[in-house]
Amino acid sequence: MRNRFGTRARARQPVVRRPTELDDLPDYALLNIIRIPQERRSSPWLLIARRVVYAIVLILTVTVIVYFDSGGYTEPLSFLDALYYSVVSLSTTGYGDIAPVTDRARLLNVIVVTPLRIAFLILLVGTTLAVLTEESRRTLQIQRWRKRxxxxxxxxxxxxxxxxxxxxxxxxxxxxxxxxxxxxxxxxxxxxxxxxxxxxxxxxxxxxxxxxxxxxxxxxxxxxxxxxxxxxxxxxxxxxxxxxxxxxxxxxxxxxxxxxxxxxxxxxxxxxxxxGRMLGLATVTPPVVEMMEDLLSPGEGFSIAERMVKEDEVGANPRHLADIVLGVVRSGKLYRIDAQEAESVEPGDRLLYVRRVLSADIAEAESSRGEST
CATH class of the missing domain: 3.40.50.720 (NAD(P)-binding Rossmann-like Domain)
Known part of the structure; x- marks a missing residue:
């Protein structure tokens, strides 16, 4: 098919878009994919309910103070008047229909009511920020985790x-x-x-x-x-x-x-x-299976461990060392204890040996993991 200029028109090729990979998504989009352990936190609704209770306690505290000093205001106050004054005062509404007139009432407002008013506002604003910034905090945590x-x-x-x-x-x-x-x-x-x-x-x-x-x-x-x-x-x-x-x-x-x-x-x-091998051994020599399980469990009894060779061990036969050596790792290759290459220990070798796991070692490992978390 030719256009009006006499050239053949090319068919429009569909644009193929590369699907967005998870690694390219912004950190806030990964909140439901990556989960980083953190300290147990109360739910936002429980946090709000707890702080509402604190706010009510502050209001009632001011109400009692004002009620017992009702004579220091523009007119004698009932308990309802004192509650009304506490609410409009702490919320900084301040209609001005009830105001302290004596020196004692004004001093109480300066020393007690004003600090409670500030605490009341901090309580409400803090609750709102804590709820609204939870996702932002988790997003920042994921961002820092990916970088480190x-x-x-x-x-x-x-x-x-x-x-x-x-x-x-x-x-x-x-x-x-x-x-x-x-x-x-x-x-x-x-x-x-x-x-x-x-x-x-x-x-x-x-x-x-x-x-x-x-x-x-x-x-x-x-x-x-x-x-x-x-x-x-x-x-x-x-x-x-x-x-x-x-x-x-x-x-x-x-x-x-x-x-x-x-x-x-x-x-x-x-x-x-x-x-299958473990099952076969268990039918013939059950103690061997128990010993194998002990060696494969690094948290108790004996375990197979790896360590660098010491300077005073270089040149010695690994069979004559203090530890029970099972093999020698040299240049990334394992040589069993009966291999010719393992007749003597060389600098840079690593030894596979049987390590005794004491209860003190287990307690130290658990405490170090607790500090890291």
Whole structure:
């Protein structure tokens, strides 16, 4: 089809707009997505009701004072007159039909009624500001949190595996404020928030949700969804956004192990096989299972810990050290205690050893977490 100038008219192309990502939204639009733990606060309506009671007490206080000094005003006052004067005086209406005329009444107004009038106004204005600025306060809190978020741990999925991972992190001394939980289940996020964890509601397979959780600045990411295919997709997205973050993923079936590793996971845990091995051991040697559970529980008994090698330990055989050493980590690679590379300890090595968790250590960890929150 040609136009009147003889050139072929081009068909109008529809304008394709890029959908707005959550990470691009203003902070006030994220109030229902990001939840930051905070001190328990009374509801706005309870706050208003409490301050109304305070205001009534102030009015009655002035009423009693004026009533007992009713002779110092333009005319003798009844209790209703005193109440009327208190209301119009504290509200700064001031019709002037009732006014103090004696020195004593005016002195009481200066010393008592005027300060109560100021307190009354502050009470009303403060209530209004407290209710109206709640959302602004939360918006500012989210803004500051997003700017300061660094080297944290993101836990994707707060089911059985995610909760266990968070419990282990907390027991190992990680502050709750350094853990961000991502899930689509509102009830699961409520439970996480009850443990003073920052929560983000959204589908972790979407990059904008991951960016909102600060994955690009995270130290580690725990991928613990319910489905293996979801774990693969999330791992791919996380690795694309955070090339240097440590990714620990969980899968149900061993046949999906290589898929998650190829997606970029640094470590993969096969939940079904691990549970199956524990069940098999429990039928033959139950004490072994109890000991394994003790080692995997950092908050009680014995636990497996990691530490830097000491200067006086360099060159020594790790089997002869005071701690029970299980392996040596060198240049990011683990060597078991019976490996040839672990015959002697080198500078910069890290030791995996069995650490005794005393009750004092547990109390100290709990107190430090309480101070951080």
């Amino acid at each position: 978020l660094r080297n944290h741990t993101v836990v994707i999925g707060y089911g059985t595996k995610g909760r266990s991972a968070v419990t282990a992190l907390l027991a190992d001394g990680v502050p709750p404020g350094q853990i961000v939980v991502v899930d689509t289940n509102r009830q699961a996020l409520e439970r996480a928030s009850g443990h003073n964890l920052v929560t983000v509601q959204g589908n972790a397979t979407k990059s904008d949700v991951l960016k909102l959780a600060g994955v690009s600045r995270a130290r580690a990411v725990v991928v613990a969804p319910n489905q293996d295919d979801t774990a693969v997709l999330i791992t791919l997205s996380v690795r694309e956004i955070a090339p240097s973050a440590m990714i620990v993923a969980s899968v149900r079936e061993s046949e999906n192990l290589h898929l998650v590793e190829q997606s970029g996971a640094d470590s993969v845990v096969i939940s079904s096989e691990t549970a």
